[in-house]
Amino acid sequence: MPKTPSLAAAGTAAKRPRPATAPAAAKPARKTTRTPAPQAAPAPRSTSAATVRRRARQIEDKRAAILGAALGLFSRFGLHGTSVDQVAARADVSKSNLLYYFANKEELYVSVLRNLLAVWLEPLRGFSAEQDPRAAIGDYIRRKLAVSRDSPDASRLFCLEMVQGAPLLRDELGRELRDLVERKSEVIRAWVADGRLAPVEPHHLIFALWATTQHYADFGVQVQALTGRTLDDPEFFEAAVQNVQRIVLDGIARAPGATAD
Known part of the structure; x- marks a missing residue:
């Protein structure tokens, strides 16, 4: 009678070891990218006074x-x-x-005119009743001839604007120029009233001063054609100053012992 396997043998057979399996490969660690903390924007550099x-x-x-x-x-x-x-x-x-x-071009043109008007009027601003009239007017003649010498283009442009009827400068003439001339006319009247000048109408005196001194710029070509010289020649400039001063100042000098009209 065949032997029945014992329970121990059966248990041994049942517990045969399973074939070994390779361990699962380890997953690679995930790389983490660290985002750098945002940096504060640099403070704007202060603009120096020199800049x-x-x-x-x-x-x-x-x-x-x-x-x-x-x-x-x-x-x-x-x-x-x-x-x-x-x-x-x-x-x-x-x-x-x-x-x-x-x-635009018109704005540029008016800016040029305003600049030259300021230069042109500057010598007249110095008139004051406290001054000696001969010294004040003599200095004005010298300064106006210097403007004609140093800025002939400005004088010619002003003349050109006047000839055309001052279409773009009329407002300036009606305000700044008129106001200044009226103030300085009062100074001339005070000189006459004090007996320091011969009776003279201020506007006509100012017009004569303008016409004489600006002639050397506005008609510079004519001056050079007739004399062969210009105000750039120091000797000719000084001769022009002295002759214009003599003509004007001798014409408005108060005669000794004369009284105001």
Whole structure:
């Protein structure tokens, strides 16, 4: 009779070991990218006073170059004979750069006129009743002839504007120029009333001073053609000053013992 396997044997058979399996491969660790903390934006650098002054000077220099170029062209060709492109080329700036400073040709032209009016009127501002009239008027003649020598283009442009009826300068003439002339006319009247000048109507005296001193600029070509010289010649300039002073001052000098009318 065959032997029945014992329970122990059966248990042993049942517990046969399973084939070993390779351990599961370890998952690679996930790399974490650390986002750096945002850095605060650098504080804006404060603009130094020197930088501000330098920029302001550069702007003024650019404006002066444009105004100077425009003056030279306007005095020769007038408003309508001058183009913005010509002014830009002469000032060595781009047209767009010029139009940044002056919106259009008319605005540029008026700015030039205002500048030259300020220069032209400056010598007259010094008149005061406390001055000796001969010294004040003599100095005015010298300063006005210096303007004709140093800024002939300005004088010619002003003359050209007047000949055309002052279409763009009329308002300035009606305000600043008129007010200044009226104030200085009162000074001249005071000199006459004090017996320090011969009776003279102030407006006509001022007109005579303007006409005489500006002739050397407005008609500079004629002066040079007739004399062969200009105010740039120091000797000729001094001769012009002394002769105009003598003609004017001797004409308005108070005669000894004369009384005001």
